[in-house]
Amino acid sequence: MRLLPVTLASLLLACTAAAADPNYARLLRQAPVKAALKYLRDDDPRTLQEQIALAQIPAPPFKETTRAQDFAARLRAAGLEDVSIDATGNVIGKRKGTAPGPLLVISAHLDTVFDEGSDVTVKQQDGRYHGLGIYDDARGLAAVLSVLRAMQAAKLRTVGEVWFVGTVGEEALGNLRGAKALLAENPGIDGFISVDGVESREEVAAGYVQVVTQATGSRRWEFRFTGPGGHSFGNFGNPSAVHALGRAIAAIADLKPPADPKTTFNVGQVSGGSGVTAIASEASMLLDLRSNDADELRAIEARVQSIVDAAVAAENARWNSTEVRVERKLLGDRPASTRIADTALGDAVIAAHAAIGLKAEPGFGSTDSNVPLGLGIPAATLSGGGRGDKAHSTDEWYEHVNAWQGPQVLLLTTLRLSGLAGKVKPGLKVRKGR
Amino acid sequence: MRLLPVTLASLLLACTAAAADPNYARLLRQAPVKAALKYLRDDDPRTLQEQIALAQIPAPPFKETTRAQDFAARLRAAGLEDVSIDATGNVIGKRKGTAPGPLLVISAHLDTVFDEGSDVTVKQQDGRYHGLGIYDDARGLAAVLSVLRAMQAAKLRTVGEVWFVGTVGEEALGNLRGAKALLAENPGIDGFISVDGVESREEVAAGYVQVVTQATGSRRWEFRFTGPGGHSFGNFGNPSAVHALGRAIAAIADLKPPADPKTTFNVGQVSGGSGVTAIASEASMLLDLRSNDADELRAIEARVQSIVDAAVAAENARWNSTEVRVERKLLGDRPASTRIADTALGDAVIAAHAAIGLKAEPGFGSTDSNVPLGLGIPAATLSGGGRGDKAHSTDEWYEHVNAWQGPQVLLLTTLRLSGLAGKVKPGLKVRKGR
Numbered sequence: 001m002r003l004l005p006v007t008l009a010s011l012l013l014a015c016t017a018a019a020a021d022p023n024y025a026r027l028l029r030q031a032p033v034k035a036a037l038k039y040l041r042d043d044d045p046r047t048l049q050e051q052i053a054l055a056q057i058p059a060p061p062f063k064e065t066t067r068a069q070d071f072a073a074r075l076r077a078a079g080l081e082d083v084s085i086d087a088t089g090n091v092i093g094k095r096k097g098t099a100p101g102p103l104l105v106i107s108a109h110l111d112t113v114f115d116e117g118s119d120v121t122v123k124q125q126d127g128r129y130h131g132l133g134i135y136d137d138a139r140g141l142a143a144v145l146s147v148l149r150a151m152q153a154a155k156l157r158t159v160g161e162v163w164f165v166g167t168v169g170e171e172a173l174g175n176l177r178g179a180k181a182l183l184a185e186n187p188g189i190d191g192f193i194s195v196d197g198v199e200s201r202e203e204v205a206a207g208y209v210q211v212v213t214q215a216t217g218s219r220r221w222e223f224r225f226t227g228p229g230g231h232s233f234g235n236f237g238n239p240s241a242v243h244a245l246g247r248a249i250a251a252i253a254d255l256k257p258p259a260d261p262k263t264t265f266n267v268g269q270v271s272g273g274s275g276v277t278a279i280a281s282e283a284s285m286l287l288d289l290r291s292n293d294a295d296e297l298r299a300i301e302a303r304v305q306s307i308v309d310a311a312v313a314a315e316n317a318r319w320n321s322t323e324v325r326v327e328r329k330l331l332g333d334r335p336a337s338t339r340i341a342d343t344a345l346g347d348a349v350i351a352a353h354a355a356i357g358l359k360a361e362p363g364f365g366s367t368d369s370n371v372p373l374g375l376g377i378p379a380a381t382l383s384g385g386g387r388g389d390k391a392h393s394t395d396e397w398y399e400h401v402n403a404w405q406g407p408q409v410l411l412l413t414t415l416r417l418s419g420l421a422g423k424v425k426p427g428l429k430v431r432k433g434r
Numbered sequence: 435m436r437l438l439p440v441t442l443a444s445l446l447l448a449c450t451a452a453a454a455d456p457n458y459a460r461l462l463r464q465a466p467v468k469a470a471l472k473y474l475r476d477d478d479p480r481t482l483q484e485q486i487a488l489a490q491i492p493a494p495p496f497k498e499t500t501r502a503q504d505f506a507a508r509l510r511a512a513g514l515e516d517v518s519i520d521a522t523g524n525v526i527g528k529r530k531g532t533a534p535g536p537l538l539v540i541s542a543h544l545d546t547v548f549d550e551g552s553d554v555t556v557k558q559q560d561g562r563y564h565g566l567g568i569y570d571d572a573r574g575l576a577a578v579l580s581v582l583r584a585m586q587a588a589k590l591r592t593v594g595e596v597w598f599v600g601t602v603g604e605e606a607l608g609n610l611r612g613a614k615a616l617l618a619e620n621p622g623i624d625g626f627i628s629v630d631g632v633e634s635r636e637e638v639a640a641g642y643v644q645v646v647t648q649a650t651g652s653r654r655w656e657f658r659f660t661g662p663g664g665h666s667f668g669n670f671g672n673p674s675a676v677h678a679l680g681r682a683i684a685a686i687a688d689l690k691p692p693a694d695p696k697t698t699f700n701v702g703q704v705s706g707g708s709g710v711t712a713i714a715s716e717a718s719m720l721l722d723l724r725s726n727d728a729d730e731l732r733a734i735e736a737r738v739q740s741i742v743d744a745a746v747a748a749e750n751a752r753w754n755s756t757e758v759r760v761e762r763k764l765l766g767d768r769p770a771s772t773r774i775a776d777t778a779l780g781d782a783v784i785a786a787h788a789a790i791g792l793k794a795e796p797g798f799g800s801t802d803s804n805v806p807l808g809l810g811i812p813a814a815t816l817s818g819g820g821r822g823d824k825a826h827s828t829d830e831w832y833e834h835v836n837a838w839q840g841p842q843v844l845l846l847t848t849l850r851l852s853g854l855a856g857k858v859k860p861g862l863k864v865r866k867g868r
Contacts, residue, residue: 220710232698232700232702233652233696233698233724236696236698236700240687240701242701242702242703242704243683243687245680245683245704246682246684246686246701246704247687248680249681250680250681251684253674253678253680253681253752254752264666264667266712266713267677268676268713268714269676269706269708270704270707270717271704271705273703273720274702275702275720276654276703276721276765277702277722278702279700285676287710288667288710
């Protein structure tokens with residue numbers, strides 16, 4: 001999960017509408033729903049064991065197959081008959097609805113950021129569980145499984161179909177490839193929930209959890225400048241790849257993107273040249289562009305591309321040359337929310353928190369939900385329950401505190417969106433043109 | 435040796451005065467001089483064997499001791515009694531003159547550019563000798579030894595004292611430390627000759643050898659920018675070390691130093707940042723500045739230093755910060771000729787070539803001679819004889835063609851500058867204020 005460090009102040013500016021949704025009161029009065037919520041609390045120790053077991057199955061970037069097969073087996077063991085792994089590696093378990101209705105995906109991601117061969121043993125110390133990916137996103141996977149078991153045990157019948165999904169490629173260079181393929185190949189999906197991450201220390205301190213209801217998009221580029229090289233003195237007058245690189249960075253450094261919607265740039269890493277006495281024949285930079293709005297992301301990217309072209313032209317013009325060139329490589333592509341994004345699904349998630357007495361606030365993030373949000377499909381990312389910190393590092397830790405609340409919120413949201421047969425209509429709309 | 439790739443055209447612009455110096459005709463008429471020149475031709479095979487033996491003694495940067503001890507032993511074996519190794523590691527063998535007169539150093543450098551543990555075996559193939567440092571500068575050391583033997587054998591008595599020297603630290607980061615210490619600790623030196631390198635393919639093609647009579651100076655700097663770092667999105671607004679680096683490079687790239695005296699700049703290598711999503715907390719660049727004139731070198735360096743300061747200030751100002759800083763480290767310092775440099779010694783070397791029927795031209799270089807030339811002390815660097823190419827690479831090769839001519843030129847120059855007792859007065863002046 002990439003819950004971006006949004007300031008608390010900015011979160012408070014976001015709307016907190018729909019905190020009181022009468023449909024939740026109605027759901028909470030139903031005996032099978034009460035039974036399912038109790039089931040989730042009772043299932044809490046088992047969910048923790050399942051989370052630890054999943055975390056100890058290596059799932060490095062682009063190598064999620066073993067964990068995927070394990071997750072598929074657990075979905076079948078929980079009672080789903082229609083479980084398959086798609087060509088991209090996503091696990092999809094389908095649970096039918098009672099009538100034609102909206103199709104909801106509830107998902108967590110299978111992959112971790114850790115390389116093959118990393119020690120994924122989970123260790124308990126001082127009341128915490130330490131392990132690579134112990135909460136990011138083994139907790140999400142365990143929460144999805146627990147909710148499925150509760151729905152099966154309480155015989156909850158949703159109106160719309162619900163898919164229980166494990167995605168591949170959420171992290172880093174995975175570039176959301178699992179979610180992208182899932183949404184591209186299944187245009188019938190009407191809503192998408194990702195369970196990713198847990199409550200952070202900052203959220204505990206602030207007294208509420210953050211629900212990702214809008215997507216911070218990112219585009220990451222590698223620019224590689226090349227030139228003729230030569231000796232620093234003998235070939236003085238040849239253009240330099242490093243000098244062209246510097247010209248580009250200097251102009252990028254003076255960009256002034258809007259503060260709202262927040263839009264950022266960063267030349268994060270540079271390398272180039274083979275020594276102090278050689279005119280550089282090669283130089284590269286890695287650029288990160290982000291925005292909370294798809295149009296602004298496109299706009300700053302267009303600016304950067306023309307700056308890079310101008311830098312190459314200026315270095316060549318300085319030496320009356322045409323020899324410096326640039327190659328571009330797109331390394332990362334995470335869609336931003338569109339301005340027209342429907343936040344009703346996010347509102348439903350926040351109201352589900354309120355229904356069990358928790359405070360939640362909407363925010364921005366970079367998760368699997370970026371994909372549907374970029375396509376205009378309602379989506380949100382919520383916590384799997386429990387607390388933790390230091391994801392993406394070897395210090396990652398998890399505290400199993402009030403952890404059942406994650407699955408409870410997920411269950412209630414699912415019922416609210418997909419409907420409870422005969423009792424509550426689906427809150428999720430069947431998309432037009434689907 | 436660093437015989438810089440000066441274009442042939444620019445060499446031809448240099449003056450070719452003093453090609454006919456009557457003192458050489460007078461020297462050539464002396465029987466002992468004739469004997470010594472014949473000795474050098476006869477000593478040619480032994481000189482080659484000595485060159486190979488010296489090349490096969492490892493002399494990595496800063497680790498020249500073993501080769502120094504061997505060279506000192508060879509000076510003693512050739513008949514010098516006063517041979518010592520100074521605190522810096524230079525070998526100094528002193529040969530007295532007959533009267534108070536100028537003190538001349540004839541030298542070659544002991545060190546190579548090759549790391550400890552490199553295979554220094556010399557291999558013969560297709561008429562060439564292949565080996566690390568086989569001509570740079572084992573040839574120079576062998577030439578100095580052969581001249582000493584010839585002077586001893588022919589009982590040549592110079593008026594001024596002559597020192598036969600092997601210097602340390604000529605190459606790369608050695609930064610001419612041997613020559614610097616030698617000149618600093620021995621203010622009585624009136625002239626300096628370095629024997630470094632051999633005739634290149636370009637020189638063979640052009641029909642003359644290049645004698646280094648003026649020094650291309652260089653100053654090499656590492657600039658290390660630091661900043662607060664942070665997350666590319668969450669901490670957007672922090673200044674970046676990479677962005678400051680880019681600003682500096684862009685401004686340096688637009689410098690316009692004079693074409694004559696040739697003055698150059700090059701940001702040769704850059705690195706920085708820890709990843710695409712991190713605002714860089716560190717970034718470095720290596721800068722090479724060169725000039726054929728000491729004043730121009732100082733001027734461009736002052737410009738660069740103020741550009742770097744301005745780049746740091748601009749990056750901080752952009753984000754209303756003071757957190758980006760820069761550290762400077764001087765990596766290389768090779769003096770340039772001063773405008774008032776006395777070229778009489780260089781003229782004498784060129785005339786010595788003419789005396790044995792060779793054509794030579796003055797040029798610029800970066801050798802041990804930079805040190806005396808920067809101090810206003812007459813100096814030149816000449817070829818050790820033979821031909822070769824690819825110094826500083828593992829492809830270095832040497833052809834033993836007309837190789838005795840190098841020592842012959844060195845002998846005649848030495849006699850011209852230091853005088854031949856009773857026959858020719860010293861051409862080298864005792865410096866004022868010495």
